[in-house]
Amino acid sequence: MQQDSLWQAVLGEIELSVSRGNFITWFKNSRLLKQSGDTIVVGVSNIFIKQQLEGKYNDLILETLRKHGVPAKQITCKISSLATPAKPVKDEAPDAPGGQSTGNDSGQQTLTTNRSTRAINSNSLAHSYRQGLNERYTFDNFVVGDGNELAFAACQAIAGQPGIKYNPLFLYGGVGIGKTHLLQAVGNTIAGKDPNAKVLYISTEQFVQEFVDALRLRKTADFAGYYRTADVLIVDDVQFIAGKDKMQEEFFHTFNALHQANKQIIISSDKPPGEIPTLEDRLRSRFAGGMSIDMQTPDYETRCAIVQTKAQDHNVVLEPAVVEYLATNIQTNIRELEGALNQLLAFCEMRGLEPSLSIASSLLGVNKTRPKHLSAKQIIERTAKHFQIPIEDIVGPKRDKDIVVPRQVAMYMLRSELHLSFPKIARELGRKDHTTAIHSVDKIEKESRLDPNLRMAISQIKEHLYV
Ligand code: ADP
Ligand code: MG
Numbered sequence: 001m002q003q004d005s006l007w008q009a010v011l012g013e014i015e016l017s018v019s020r021g022n023f024i025t026w027f028k029n030s031r032l033l034k035q036s037g038d039t040i041v042v043g044v045s046n047i048f049i050k051q052q053l054e055g056k057y058n059d060l061i062l063e064t065l066r067k068h069g070v071p072a073k074q075i076t077c078k079i080s081s082l083a084t085p086a087k088p089v090k091d092e093a094p095d096a097p098g099g100q101s102t103g104n105d106s107g108q109q110t111l112t113t114n115r116s117t118r119a120i121n122s123n124s125l126a127h128s129y130r131q132g133l134n135e136r137y138t139f140d141n142f143v144v145g146d147g148n149e150l151a152f153a154a155c156q157a158i159a160g161q162p163g164i165k166y167n168p169l170f171l172y173g174g175v176g177i178g179k180t181h182l183l184q185a186v187g188n189t190i191a192g193k194d195p196n197a198k199v200l201y202i203s204t205e206q207f208v209q210e211f212v213d214a215l216r217l218r219k220t221a222d223f224a225g226y227y228r229t230a231d232v233l234i235v236d237d238v239q240f241i242a243g244k245d246k247m248q249e250e251f252f253h254t255f256n257a258l259h260q261a262n263k264q265i266i267i268s269s270d271k272p273p274g275e276i277p278t279l280e281d282r283l284r285s286r287f288a289g290g291m292s293i294d295m296q297t298p299d300y301e302t303r304c305a306i307v308q309t310k311a312q313d314h315n316v317v318l319e320p321a322v323v324e325y326l327a328t329n330i331q332t333n334i335r336e337l338e339g340a341l342n343q344l345l346a347f348c349e350m351r352g353l354e355p356s357l358s359i360a361s362s363l364l365g366v367n368k369t370r371p372k373h374l375s376a377k378q379i380i381e382r383t384a385k386h387f388q389i390p391i392e393d394i395v396g397p398k399r400d401k402d403i404v405v406p407r408q409v410a411m412y413m414l415r416s417e418l419h420l421s422f423p424k425i426a427r428e429l430g431r432k433d434h435t436t437a438i439h440s441v442d443k444i445e446k447e448s449r450l451d452p453n454l455r456m457a458i459s460q461i462k463e464h465l466y467v
Contacts, residue, residue: 005314007032009346010064012339017060020180020237021205026052028134033080038073040065043080050077068343069350071442132201132234133191137184143309145302148178151293155182159189162232162264166291168255171268173295176335179268183234186266190232199232204240211247224250228257232264238287239269243278255286303327303337310338314345321357329364340364374465376414376428383410386461395430411437412444413461
């Protein structure tokens with residue numbers, strides 16, 4: 001349980017730093033299997049994911065774990081069936097869907113085979129018709145309030161009667177305000193009610209990637225066949241289609257085929273159709289031809305309700321002051337709000353603490369006032385000044401204790417305030433080896449929790465930097 005929520009917190013943060021497509025492909029279905037010594041064992045569903053997590057994403061995972069108080073040094077991935085998404089049994093059709101879809105099955109089958117090199121577990125056609133859906137997103141766990149209620153109502157109407165009203169539905173708005181959540185909730189609801197419905201959710205990045213693959217493998221007919229036989233096609237973040245002419249052309253035809261057959265199309269974007277640059281006019285007018293809804297950042301009360309709901313999902317009841325603190329300080333992006341909450345809960349859980357206002361503000365308080373122009377040099381100068389040592393010493397070779405500690409504090413500050421990489425931190429302080437920076441940051445992080453004087457020094461330096 002503890003491992004689960006730790007991993008959820010880690011994933012929550014990683015989700016913020018990689019693209020949605022990458023997150024879904026590489027991280028979404030992973031889970032933490034074991035911590036043994038310095039090694040973290042992560043369960044993943046196939047060899048491709050193993051290679052990516054152990055290779056390209058190794059540092060990112062380790063670093064994020066460290067932020068959550070787990071000083072792991074190595075990631076090992078195990079291919080484990082537990083890592084595959086748990087599909088509700090009722091959704092799993094026993095065989096290929098029969099009836100009206102038989103005529104198209106061959107095309108789909110070929111593409112399903114292609115897909116299986118990406119996702120080895122797509123072992124039944126019915127399964128692949130749920131492609132891209134994540135059961136985590138439902139209408140029930142979406143908090144409705146000012147800013148999202150119209151979008152919510154339209155999505156519910158569509159889930160009740162796909163293809164009849166609002167077609168296409170075009171949801172647009174800023175980052176992290178619940179577009180994907182609602183799109184997914186529509187897909188999950190329709191798929192839950194009708195096991196044979198072909199509900200396809202795809203991020204535009206992935207859509208483009210598949211199209212490029214199909215072009216390369218000369219399988220565009222399969223690609224077209226697969227998407228044109230959907231009952232519900234959900235395309236997320238369509239702004240990424242901008243400037244990709246061939247893809248736009250292909251999508252235009254897919255759109256028309258589905259629309260003419262009264263199949264439901266749902267699209268999201270960060271801007272209204274008229275403002276997506278280099279979008280072909282004919283697509284623009286198709287997108288605008290149904291219902292367009294502008295989603296706004298949820299208001300304060302709704303944000304409070306979201307924090308409470310998410311905390312309840314972790315079986316935690318938060319004091320009102322903590323809820324209000326989060327909802328006040330993170331206003332525009334619900335993903336960040338959720339990330340902050342996860343960080344707080346994981347921090348407290350690892351240490352057996354009750355979440356409180358003071359923990360929340362010391363964990364999350366700094367970022368909000370960070371001026372954009374703050375530089376590494378200013379931080380180092382301020383730290384040296386605080387400890388009354390010359391700058392040449394702090395960046396120089398001396399190893400006396402009264403120089404080493406300020407240097408470590410400076411490294412810690414470069415990390416916490418500017419989020420610099422460890423090699424960069426090392427360079428800023430005239431060190432060659434970035435492991436020194438890792439150890440210093442780690443040490444100060446730990447010691448500042450125990451040592452009130454050190455905490456005071458850090459907060460005084462920060463005060464000077466920010467005031
Ligand atoms: P977008 O697609 O607009 O960038 P997401 O749908 O991915 O945003 O939302 C980001 C995170 O915030 C998700 O984890 C989502 O579940 C959560 N979220 C956003 N709005 C709400 C809401 N009204 N109720 C509950 N969770 C929400
Ligand atoms: Mg999204």
